[in-house]
Amino acid sequence: MQIFYKRLLLSCFACMCLLNGFLFSSKVQAQNKTTQATWIWYPGDFEVWLSNQMQNRRTERGTFFPPFWRMDSHYVLVEFHKEFNLTQPEEIELFTEGQYNVKLNGKMLSGYPKKLQLAAGRQKINIKVYAQDKVPAIYINGKTVKTDASWLATFEDKEWIDETGKASDASGTTYVNAGTWNFNSPNQKPSNFKLSTKPKYAIKTDVKGASRLIDFGQETFGFIKLHGLKGNGQLRIYYGESKEEALSPQKCETIDFVDVNLAKAQDSTLQLSKAFRYVQVETDAGVKLDSVSMLYEYLPVKDRGTFTSSDAELNKIWQVSKYTMELTTREFFIDGIKRDRWMWSGDAYQSYLMNYYLGFDEASVRRTILALRGKDPVTSHINTIMDYTFYWFLSIQDYYQYTGDKQFINLVYPKMKSLMDFCLQRRNQNGFMQGLSGDWIFIDWADGLSKQGEVSFEQLLLCRSLETIALCADLAADDKASAYYKNEAAQLKTKFFNSYWNADKQAIVHSRIEGKQTENVTRYANMFAIFFDYLNTQQKEGVKKNVLLNDKVQKIMTPYMRFYELEALCAMGEHDYVMKEMKNYWGGMLKLGATSFWEEYNPSKKDTEHYAMYGRDFGKSLCHSWGASPVYLLGKYYLGVKPLTAGYQQYLVEPHLGGLQWMQGTVPTPNGDISLYCSTSAIKIKADSGTGTLRLKSKIKPQAKGISVKQIGPNYYELSIPSNKEYTVKYKL
Structure with missing residues (x-):
């Protein structure tokens, strides 16, 4: 068996990986040909280790404030290996992080x-x-x-030596592609x-x-630097996202003392970075200080996505949104830079989507997904929140x-299976998810929002998660699991509408208690559906009229759920309405002076009420x-760009001006950019790769040289857009 296994390993990486539950993509094969060496580790371990470093930097008024959930650790002993066929000596x-031994040809x-x-x-090189x-x-x-990423790694090589000195057959070991980043x-x-x-x-x-109050002009993040500091005594620093907080x-x-x-x-x-716009610095009489500056701390991510339009206010909204993403894109996608500085799966899920229309930093998405998932065995929901577990599944699709x-799907698929097993084992006798001891049902920050009984929103997310893992099972060639998950998803969807759709209300009700629908209708499940x-x-149409x-129906006050509410309305063609709501x-x-966007905004609040929460x-x-x-x-529903097939091999462009006179922007893809200009009479489009479909409404038949x-x-047209050439389409809105 050992000889057979070695032959498989030498002849075809894809076959070997299928034997061990992993099917490598062409992307891995391309990486095998790399001419640049890089540091490698067991996949997911650096992400777990780095997340522990980051999330345990949180302080609250000088007190250490660790995360609420279980923190995992990396595997402390890892074996790496690869075989080569060299044409010359x-x-x-060799460099390592840790103690090591080396085997050459056994x-x-x-x-x-x-x-x-x-x-x-x-x-054959083996390094432990x-x-x-x-x-x-x-x-x-x-x-x-x-x-490079073609090396194989395991945290248990299942090796032993018998009484004769013969080494064991290690073919039962599961090897996976080594993890890398850019070291x-x-x-x-x-x-x-x-x-x-x-x-x-x-x-x-x-x-x-x-005392001195220092204003850095906008929300920022980094290390305070004290210039010309001398004397004997204490210096106190009070940080504020607002002037009122710093004072x-x-x-x-x-704070810092x-x-x-x-x-x-x-x-x-100072040693710890903090979030602030203002800082108040107080010094004892014996302490002198010349000035205060800072070192701005950031993750370098190339700006690829762009947007500008005929509306100056909308342009500023896009720019401040972009800056908000810059601030919260750190080692991982985090929630907020002042308070938590943690990875929350619900926050991260939205960050991934924004990232696809901004920096398209795939590595940050992968790091965050892996760190959030952590290690087996599963003992609780991600962040202890039921809905955040389901967002984790959705993020992978x-x-x-x-x-x-x-490649990444195949890497993370086993973790998906064990997490889904955990979820399905916690269904109640009706086959629905219901909060058990230790489960946090979050949904949204909303006054009086019931979390009791079988909440429709959780069932909807579970159904989508089952569809997601079924897709990934197909990609991993796990046919038996794929059939199982597809069946579970189909049964749950049927049961969901039988249980929660109310024909009189023309809406999905919020929950069921003791097997009966409650009277309450909320926006959450309806807009996701x-x-x-x-x-x-x-x-x-019923949901749009009777709910959205x-x-x-109780209004949504957090940008978190406004995101989904406005997406649902865009999906229903309400672009003009959404534009007004966005503005x-x-x-x-x-108008209240925000230089980055907030966790919650309620227009009815006054003055410093806007800063209070919890x-x-x-x-x-x-x-x-x-x-x-x-x-x-703006990227997906106004510029109207989205992938139709994986990786933008085929994509759709369906622009909507939403009352604007013109707009233009760039949407990044894995293999270049899609650039678009749109006015009320002309569209210019160019894509670096892939095949595009341009759809638009026009009072006249659009004219475009070189494309059909x-x-x-009625007044609705479709054009096929080849890559690597700019096309101009004349039409009439």
Whole structure:
């Protein structure tokens, strides 16, 4: 069996991986040919380790404040290997993070070799690495032998030696593709990773006695730098997203106290980064300070998505949304930069979608998905929140649709199965999800929102999650599981509408208690059912009239759920209405001086009431990832660009001006960009790759040189757009 296994390994990576439950994509095969060495580790371990570093930096008024949920750790002992067929001898250099041993062609080498001489012919390298304080990782560089994503890794090689000294057959071991990111030199160790920084200076400083109020002009994140600090005593820093918070030493959310004992003036940078716009600095009489600046901390992500239009306010909304995403895109996609600085699956799910229309940073999506999932066994929902578990599933389907990255699907699929097993085992006797001990049913921050009984929103998300894992089972060639999940999804969808659809109300009711529908109708399940395309035409119209456009149904106050509400309305063709709502809601925050978008916005609140939440005067986050949703809405529903098949091999462009005179923008894809200009009489479009379908409404038959025009309905036309050439379409709105 060992010889057979080796032959499989040498002849075809795809066959070997199928034997172990993983089917590699062409993307992996392309990576196998890389000419650049990189650090590798067990996939997901660096992400778990780094998330632990980041999420445990949170403080509240100087007190350590760790996450609420179970934190996993990396595997401390990992074996890496790969086989090569060298045409000539080669010397390789070896670097590791942790203690290690090396086997060459099955023979253990003495000591800790830094260089290896490889003869021509078949060579197999095995390296076993142990580390507790960091992730076991290796970096090998030679002329052709280099570490990359094609190396295999395992956390248990199931190896033993019998009484004769014969090594065991390790064919029962599950090997997976090694994890990588962008650590491409031996000195660029994964354990040393830090975000980038750059200096930033205050726009205004007001000094009153021993206190000074420093304004950096906009919401920001980084390290306070104290210039010309000397003397003996204490310096106190009170941070504020608002001026009122910085001027409230007793109630501001974040503080720093610095003990000073310096005979000579020097500059000092604080060790922990914080979120703020304003800082108030107080000094004891014996402490002198010249000035205060900061080091802005950020993850470098190339700006690819763009948007501008004839509406100046809308352009500012897009720009502030973009900046909000920049601030909350860190080692991972986090919720808010001041308070939690954690990864919440619901927040991250929206960040992924915005990212696809902005930086298209696939690596950040993968890191966040892996870190949120953590390790088996599953003992609770992600973030302890039932709906956040389901958003995690949904995020994987979206990731595949936008990127076409089958390799990642195969990597994460086993984790999907164990998490879905956990969920399905917690259904009640009616086959529905219902909150059990330790489950947090979140849905949204809304006054008086019932979480009792069988909540329709949770069943809807479970149904979509089952459809998602069925798709991934197909991609992983797990036919038996695919059939099972498809059947479960179909049965649940039928049961859902039989149980929650109310024909008199023409809406999905909020919940069932003791097997009976409650009278309450909320927006949540109804709007998700629209963009999940679960409703027929009559049901959609009923939901739009009786729920989404009905002021008697409890309104949504958080940008979190406004995201989905406005998406549902866009999906129903209400682009003009959504444009007005977007300008009123996000424009309302701008009128109050917002430089990034908030966790919650209620227009009826006054003055400092806007900063309060969770029973604290300044508990609200004024920079929250879910506040940036106009980036997604404008990209997907106004520029109208979305993938029809995985990775934008085929895509749709269906622009909607929404009352604008013109708009233009760029939507990133895995293999280039799609650029669009649209006015009331002309559309210009160019795509770097893929085949596009342009759909538009026009009072006249559109004219476009070099492409055919097909009418698909009254004043409704479709054009096929090839890649790598700009096309101009004349039409009349």
